[in-house]
Amino acid sequence: MNHRLWWRIAWRNLGRNRRRTALTASALTFGFVASVLMIGYMHGMMEELISNGTRVATGQVQIHAADYEPERSIHRTLGGREGLDVGALLA
Numbered sequence: 001m002n003h004r005l006w007w008r009i010a011w012r013n014l015g016r017n018r019r020r021t022a023l024t025a026s027a028l029t030f031g032f033v034a035s036v037l038m039i040g041y042m043h044g045m046m047e048e049l050i051s052n053g054t055r056v057a058t059g060q061v062q063i064h065a066a067d068y069e070p071e072r073s074i075h076r077t078l079g080g081r082e083g084l085d086v087g088a089l090l091a
Contacts, residue, residue, distance in 0.1 A: 014021045
């Protein structure tokens with residue numbers, strides 16, 4: 001059988017039960033639209049989180065004069081002088 005005959009049979013079969021075909025097509029459309037909207041919402045929320053975090057908290061770059069925080073040690077970071085295994089923190 002050639003492909004055109006298969007397409008004709010498939011198209012005719014869709015027309016046999018129009019209500020089932022319409023219900024299936026509308027369910028697929030609803031699922032696709034819901035997925036696209038949810039992905040867009042998540043991307044927007046992620047951008048907003050990054051924007052708010054950098055705008056409200058510290059900004060993306062901080063520049064200070066050398067004597068602005070003289071008591072701050074360079075070793076007052078995560079792990080101190082010896083450093084810290086980040087894997088141990090996550091475990």
